[in-house]
Amino acid sequence: MANQTRDADVAFIRALAELLNENDLTELQVKRDYGENDTLNVRVSRKTEVVTQLSAPVVTGGPAAAPAAQPAAAAAPAAQDSAVEDPAEHPGAVTSPMVGTVYMQAEPGASAFVQVGDSVGEGDTLLIIEAMKTMNHIPAPRAGVVKRIVVEDGAAVEYGAPLMIIE
Numbered sequence: 407m408a409n410q411t412r413d414a415d416v417a418f419i420r421a422l423a424e425l426l427n428e429n430d431l432t433e434l435q436v437k438r439d440y441g442e443n444d445t446l447n448v449r450v451s452r453k454t455e456v457v458t459q460l461s462a463p464v465v466t467g468g469p470a471a472a473p474a475a476q477p478a479a480a481a482a483p484a485a486q487d488s489a490v491e492d493p494a495e496h497p498g499a500v501t502s503p504m505v506g507t508v509y510m511q512a513e514p515g516a517s518a519f520v521q522v523g524d525s526v527g528e529g530d531t532l533l534i535i536e537a538m539k540t541m542n543h544i545p546a547p548r549a550g551v552v553k554r555i556v557v558e559d560g561a562a563v564e565y566g567a568p569l570m571i572i573e
Contacts, residue, residue: 493568506537
């Protein structure tokens with residue numbers, strides 16, 4: 407009988423791993439209670455690499471195109487410095503309270519709830535996270551100005567992932 411439980415647990419863990427890959431998540435943690443003193447704690451995670459894409463300005467023209475490459479190369483260290491700054495560690499970071507899909511507006515074609523530079527009050531809706539077919543309005547935890555939006559519309563987010571910076 408214990409072997410059947412083990413097989414069911416292995417199948418459950420495999421299903422979690424598939425869910426992790428299908429939803430492009432980096433980590434998933436579940437606790438199952440079977441009864442008194444009988445629980446299963448599972449944490450499935452995968453290693454991800456942060457890829458920083460630098461884009462150089464497009465220069466059109468004849469002979470002047472070659473010298474324009476030098477400023478782009480000089481800008482590379484500055485771009486790497488900004489990539490090192492983790493938005494989740496910023497004191498004004500608003501993080502996701504759940505796993506789901508981000509929507510920046512109430513419905514397709516509507517204007518976004520907030521944009522960079524907008525002033526928001528405490529409790530104002532910043533965006534929506536859809537989780538299990540439920541639309542969850544994410545309120546501003548404090549009043550301030552939206553300095554940066556970290557997520558894109560339609561992106562999958564994890565619990566604790568930075569959504570935006572409000573200062």
